Amino acid sequence: MIPLLLFSSHAVMAEEKSEEWHDETIYFLMTDRFMNGDHSNDEQVNNGDPAAYQGGDFKGAADQLDYLQEMGITSIVISPVFENEPGAYHGYKVTDYSKMNEQFGTKKELQQLVKKAHELNMRVLVDFPATRVSTEHVWVSDPEKDGWITSKSSPQEPAWLGNMAELNTSNKDVQKSLVDAADSLADDTGIDGYFFSDASRAEPAFWTAFAERLSDLHLIGEMKDVTPEEGAAYEEAGLDAVTASWLQQPLREQFATIDRPSDAVKELLVKEQEVMKNPLSTIHVTDSVFTDRFTLDMANENMFPGARWKMALTYMYTTPGTPAIFYASEIAQNGESGIDSHGLMNFRTDQELVDYIKQIAVLRSDLPALRRGTYEPIHEKDGMSVFKRQYEDETLIVAINNTGETQKVTIPAEDLDPEKELRGLLAGDMSRAAEGEFTIILDREEAEIYALAEKTGINYAFIGAMVTVYVTFIIFLYLVWKRGKRAA
Incomplete structure (x- = not known):
C-alpha cells in the first residue's frame, strides 16, 4: 500500500441517480x-x-x-x-x-x-x-x-x-x-x-x-x-x-x-x-x-x-x-x-x-x-477478455482472465494515449506505456477495471508528512532512552 500512497490520485466521483x-x-x-x-x-x-x-x-x-x-x-x-x-x-x-x-x-x-x-x-x-x-x-x-x-x-x-x-x-x-x-x-x-x-x-x-x-x-x-x-x-x-x-x-x-x-x-x-x-x-x-x-x-x-x-x-x-x-x-x-x-x-x-x-x-x-459507454472488443481468446468502454472523456479498459493461467495482453499505446497510464480500480494494478504499448498481466480467475488517467506524480506533501512522523518517532525513542538511562 505504501508505494501506492506515494503517488497522487484522482478520485472517481459518483453521479447522482439518473432517470435513465x-x-x-x-x-x-x-x-x-x-x-x-x-x-x-x-x-x-x-x-x-x-x-x-x-x-x-x-x-x-x-x-x-x-x-x-x-x-x-x-x-x-x-x-x-x-x-x-x-x-x-x-x-x-x-x-x-x-x-x-x-x-x-x-x-x-x-x-x-x-x-x-x-x-x-x-x-x-x-x-x-x-x-x-x-x-x-x-x-x-x-x-x-x-x-x-x-x-x-x-x-x-x-x-x-x-x-x-x-x-x-x-x-x-x-x-x-x-x-x-x-x-x-x-x-x-x-x-x-x-x-x-x-x-x-x-x-x-x-x-x-x-x-x-x-x-x-x-x-x-x-x-x-x-x-x-x-x-x-x-x-x-x-x-x-x-x-x-x-x-x-x-x-x-x-x-x-x-x-x-x-x-x-x-x-x-x-x-x-x-x-x-x-x-x-x-x-x-x-x-x-x-x-x-x-x-x-x-x-x-x-x-x-x-x-x-x-x-x-x-x-x-x-x-x-x-x-x-x-x-x-x-x-x-x-x-x-x-x-x-x-x-x-x-x-x-x-x-x-x-x-x-x-x-x-x-x-x-x-x-x-x-x-452508457461504447463497446470495443480488444482481445478475446479462450476466456481472456479485454474490451474498451468509452463515454465522453472517460475511457476504461476491462480485463477478465477466465482461464487457468496468468495471461498477458498488450495494447498499442497509440490506441489509447501514451502520455497517460492505466490505473486499476479493483485490485490497484497499474500499467504505463513502454516501447509503444501498454501491458496488462492478470493472474488466473482475476479481473481488473482500468481507468485511463493522467500519470501520477510523486506526492511530496505525503512524503514530507511521513518524514515528520519518522523523525518525531525517533525523537520519542531517544527521549525514552535518555529518561531510562537517567533513572538508572
Missing part, C-alpha cells in the same frame, strides 16, 4: 422465498414442505431493502402479486387478476413496500404473467369467455408448472382486460413498471396496447429462444426493454468453468449494439425462476462457485446492457429448475461474494462509461 433505466441494476425477488415479515398471513405456510408456501411477503421484502441497496441494487422485480391457486408459491398460476395474493399481503402492504423503496431511491416492478393462467382462473369457467382461452389445460415448460390454461393473445378483449388489470394495479400501488414473464409467447403486436396505456411505466419483456433481431421487434412494438435470451446460455457456458471459448458472447454483444433499439437497456441474466441455477452448472464442472460468479458478474456489470440478478445468486444458491432452485434466502451466509458485488456495483455506479 439503463443505469439500473436489477434484482429478481421471489417474494415467498425471500423474507417472512408478517406471520399473520401464513395461512398456507408449511415450512416442512418445500413445495408449499414458506411465508415470504411484501413486508419481509420491505424489511430487506437496505440489504439490497447496500449491494448496489437499484430496482427490484417481485413475483406476480395476483390471487393464485392454493400452493402456487411462485405466483404464476393466477386465478383472478382483480384480487391480490393474500399470502404475500394486502395491497396496502404492497404500497408500503413501494413507498419505502422510493424513499431509498429504488424502483419496484411487478412480474405480470399475461400469456397463461391457472386452469382454475375465473375466465376458464366463464361460458361468455370461450374465445379468451386457446387451451383450458396444457402441459407447461418447465414441467414443474404442471398444466395451465393458455390465453388467446390475439383476442382484443383478452388484451384489454389484461391492460385494465395492469393499469389498475399501477394506479393503486405506485409501482414503476412491469416485467412480462414469457412475453415472447405472444406476438410483438400484443404488447403495443400495454405500451400505449402504460406509457409512464417501464415495461420489460422476457424473451425465450429468440434472436436479437426477434427481440428488437418487441422493442419496436412498444416494450422498453427485453431480456437477452440469446446471450443467457452462452454466458453460462463461458463462465461455468475456465478456458472456454468466449467469442460467442462477444459477437452477440456486438450484434446487440447493431440491432437493438435500446441496447444499453437490454437485460442480461444468467438464470431465472424457470431455469436451473447457474451455480448448478459450476458444480457440474467441479468448479468453486465463488470464483465463477465473480468472473460472470464482473463481465455482466462491465459490458453494455443492464445486469440483473436472480435472488440468492449472491449466496451461490444451487438447484435444478423448480422447487430445488427456489430455496429460502439465507442472509447469514458467507459475505465474500456479497462484498465483491458491492465493489463492482460501486464502480458501475461511479463510472458512466460502464453504463
